[in-house]
Amino acid sequence: MNEAMQNWGPLILACACAACMLAYWIVQTRRHEALLRRVPIRVHVNGIRGKSTIVRYIAGALREGGIRTVAKTTGSATRLIRPDGREETIARTGAPTIIEQIDILRRAIDPQTQAFVIECMALEPEYQRVSERRMIRATDGIIANVRRDHIGQLGYRLTDIASSLSNTAPRAAPLFTAEGRAELRAVLSEAVAARDGHLVAVAAGDVSDAEMAGFDPLSFPENVALALAVAERHGVPRDVALRGMRKARPDPGASKLFHHRVEDRDLYWIDLFGVNDVESAQANLDRVAGWAEGRGELILVLNNRADREDRTLEFAEMVAGAETADRVFLAGENLDTLRDAVRKAGLKNARLLKLPKDPTPRDILDQVTDGGSAVLVGLANIHTADATRLRATLEDDDHVWSGEAEAPLRSAA
Template sequence: MLFLYCVLLVCCLVMLIAGILEQRRHFANLDHIPHRVLVNGIRGKSSITRLCAGALRGGGLTTVAKTTGTAARFIHPDATEEPVYRKFGIANVVEQIGIVRRAAAYRPHALVMECMAVMPALQEINQSKLIQSTIGVLCNVREDHVAEMGPTLDDIARSLSRSMPHDGICVTAEKERFDVLQEEADARNCRLVYADPDTVSDEELRGFSWFTFKENVAIALTVAELLGVDRETALQGMYDAPPDPGVLSVERYLAPGGKRLRFANVFAANDPESTLMNINQLLDLGAVDRPLNVVINCRPDRVERNGQMGSIIPELRPDRVFVIGHPARSAIDAIPAEWRDRAVDLGGDHRDGEEFVHELLGHLDASSSLVAIGNIHGQGEVLLEHLAELPADETDEADGPAAAAPAAPDPYAGAPYENDPYENDPYENDPYENDAYENAPHQDAAYADAGYEGGGGYENAGYESAPYQNAAPQAGDPYAAGPYADPYAQVPYPAGLYQDGSHPDGPSPQGAVGIEAATPVPAWPQPQPQVRPFPGQGHQHRQNPGEPR
């Protein structure tokens, strides 16, 4: 027995020594990477990771990235990528050690990592032991993973904050829980920087060949500024970056019987708020249209989420709701009674894929749209596989009686201007092209108190709630009486865009208001960046962003 104890003791000592040596090697690898960006949040982490990496690559920085979402990828400095190998297909935060080792071999300027931990304790370990980020990103706080992070949004915000770097910088686009994040940042001596989505124009958003959100772009631009990459260069780098496999996409298919189908894969947005935001954006842009059909994929280990997807059906107002996977009743029972007769149960998770897809397509009209929500795993993957086998619809949607509100090839290329005479280029013949205010649009005192400080209501890429929609027309405005007045013509830059009140196009009329500009990490490179403020007023170290100085 004494011999066994000795063997056990020796083995423990060997493991302890090996662990210490591995930790020292890991920390040495981290030291070879000057800037480390850790992306955390509930939705959009993979897309933000790719956008940040693309922006930094565009600025000439050698950048390595790693995503974890729909398909984990290791992204090399030349933007090529490969799947992350996992033993037995099981994800584990320890794999970050190997990623850092591979990244350090490139001697990069920056490493952008997506946080793969859900448990709050693991999120803290991921930051303090595995990545030790110099810049943290906390993209948003949404209702998800409540069993691990807490039942309320404040609890989730505090859990996510455990990935904030101590004595570092954290960038966020979260507005509703900013106060909670500020408290957590102050406790870690972390400088919290707000990335304002309103600073991203619709014109800049149209440069992407895939769907993304202003919040994601604003975060990536802020990170790029912190590392000395100018806005135009960063945007071009993001345009060139390959999208994530789980990115929001719309495909057009020809279904049996000559039916024309526009299909939107919204599986990646698997919480109610993100799902609604994605679908509303697609509707606003004309990428999908009505009649709208919804398919909910259910999973036995996500019963609560199945019910959440069913509960938002009245807000989507679909013609039909197809339920696949198991247990289907968890989603159908959550649909309000007045909408439940539109639900079609296509069977459990053991039903043949070809059979339930054929039945689903049989319920559709001659021309319709279908959005898939819930979770991709299980029958969702089967659905995507069978739809991908359908022939692509490459015909002009303007032909034939089945055509309905065609979407432009580029989903951002002017969908809101359905009957606009300037549809192909809404600014081509703009009578204000040589306007005297072109280079100083806000110097006229008449506009100083015009109420535009909020930056407009285009945050979700829709126009129906835009605060300028019913604004009194300006004298002499040739578009004043027209229903398609240029929605961007009178939207000025938000007040206090830069701390000193400066702006490339002239001074801001509201003066210098906002969160103090964050100092870039001194190790790389100059010049010092300019950081966008929290909307409204207040110092970045205040406890309440809405509290006046």
């Protein structure tokens, strides 16, 4: 008997452990489902560009409408936003996982919480599906836009990317999108219909120039339109929603405009190094080009990484085709070989940017212009020595452009 118990002991112990783990999983699942049922408004924000900003806009609009709202962003600086607008940095002890969403909601939601707005942090399609169907179960889904990025996880064709993103379509609820292309909206619409929901399309034209006044000059009206649509669905008047959105704190990862006065000249700097796809970058450039008129030459810096040269060439082709810039400079790595490749891509007159070790705004302005003012835009890649020097020199809180007494930037799209 003792010998038999010794033989069966490890198996019995393993079964007991498995049973305990299963019981724990069942208890935690039921506890999370009960938590979700307590919160009547659950907004799940997905897409390629602007997710963190959209989360902040929606949370701001709902808060202003008297709805007690918790929000979480995931972008370059993960934040938990409390119902009073206070923000907490989310500290991680290891690599981020989607389980973080459950932990944050459990920590942040109290019995008075009426809404949460959360940014999707999953890239793999299956993880996106789990995020929505197991963790969020949204009453309002958002797929802001479809762009060619994260192709290793989402696919290369835009229709494939739209299909991957649609894994966060909610059940029996609206999915809001600002994606304007009919073939991509059709992919989203099919996915929503399969889950008994419906697609709600918004556009930049849904927001007037007067309504965009008071927003950051690089704000996109499409993002504002998405937040307004969600706020309207939950009974927040349009003027109240706009007021709350304007109060929302900008995301740390959002693009900002910096202004340096160099004697009688101006240097405006817009850091778009983190905008990794040419379509989004072109949309930003369209906005900047009109705003730059009368302020200075529009000058672009294409920043190259040795392991991302193909991306730089895509940007070079975009810039050559658009012909919106007065001058283009190449910065970063492998510049001697890159210049020849860029010329083959159609950008014939690109110059090399040669920054000193510790440049000043004057050094940069003197190199990129012939004595005038400039609107300087960084594109294509991030994390090179040149990009670091530009950002360290031109980006600080004292030089963020506030736009007082100046008209805000308008969308060209």
